Amino acid sequence: MLWTILGLLLVGLIAGFIARAIIPGKQSMSIVMTIVLGVVGSFVGGFLGFLLFGVGPEGGFLQPAGIIGSILGAILVLAIYVFATRRSGVRTR
Template sequence: MSSVFFTILGWIVFGLIAGFIARAIVPGKDDIGLLMTIVVGVVGSVVGGFLAGLFTVGLRGFHPTGWIGSIIGAVIVLVIYNQITGRKRRIRS
């Protein structure tokens, strides 16, 4: 198997974990599926890398970041996604 396959598989697993943690942190019920959770995690990693670049060495462009930056980025992406789509549902007590 090629290294490209493993790179893509790594991004999928990384995105799934970061997206899942972001969904656990953001309160309420998310009506997004597995694919959107992966997308939120991957995009969150890039957003986290962008923000880390702004706060550390300066603007270095878009790049992935580590776990903490990815989770923070995924939370930001999820909150923005929920605001734009209005898909967030509150849990009733």
């Protein structure tokens, strides 16, 4: 159980880091938020993979397709985060 949690955190860190490197602009996130981004991205990627392809995690979570899905999910979650927190260019006085 401990190795599963550590594996998820490691995959989350890698997926979050890659997503932050791909999405342009500055994201003010700590390392913990990067891990959370990657873990949430893993869930999103896994859920979308299940919806699109009907494939579950029977073979284990640390597969190449699962890691790629985690990265794509993290990119999607980060893009939504950046869009939601983007400041408007209109200023009021």
